[in-house]
Amino acid sequence: MFNKLFNNNNGNDDIESQLSKENIPKHIAIIMDGNGRWANKRFLPRIAGHKEGMNTVKKITTSASKLGVEVLTLYAFSTENWKRPDEEVQFLMKLPVDFFETFMPDLMKENVRVHVMGYHDVLPKHTQKVITDAMDKTKNNTGLVLNFALNYGGRAEIVSATQAAMRELLAQELTPDDLTEELIAKHLMTHTFPDPDLLIRTSGEMRVSNFMLWQIAYSEFYFVEKHWPDFSHQDLCEAIATYQNRTRRFGGILK
């Protein structure tokens, strides 16, 4: 049971060459958990874990791009993360500045388009500025979409989307009975992307934590014990290999 729930890199170095290039998940979403525990284990402050986590974001973005993933969504800050100590929140809000300052040349070289979803008007001005600049600079890139979820919450997103859908119905003098799944989906922050095929969570926790609640209805889940700063290209390949061995039925039956 335990081994089925957790999938650990078993030292198979050649896993990338065994992947089917035709069945790479189009959209991978990741709950990057365990930065704090990674730091604690090394007697470092929690922010050191986040800094190392940012380096992993760089590595995994490059890996996903090279593997042909179309969209990589990373849960960087939830609407609940404001409850953390001030110093940690401030550090997390500065990470995008550091990230884009140091990684923009690679993002351009890899043809990556940056997208950031979430409630941005309450973010510090410097954070808002770097994410707007990054989206603007990369807007004509046609490769991987690197989608950060920043001050994002799945329930809040569903409420906002439903409100927008209802406004659209009212403007057309329609009623709540005319509300459809398609209309709600059209107002989600991810409406231009396919739903995630694969949801990965690091660090051993097996929960969804208010992440993309609507969009993960049929995603395959993959949990790995490693903390996010230790997550590697190899681990990503391992997750994709596991995904490729699953049978997706979308509520139907096997023919």
Ligand code: FPP
């Ligand atoms: C969860 O680990 C991690 C976060 C809440 C922050 C994730 C942010 C990054 C990985 C860096 C993002 C980089 C950019 C460019 C935005 P935790 O702190 O909850 O770990 P713990 O559960 O071990 O305490």
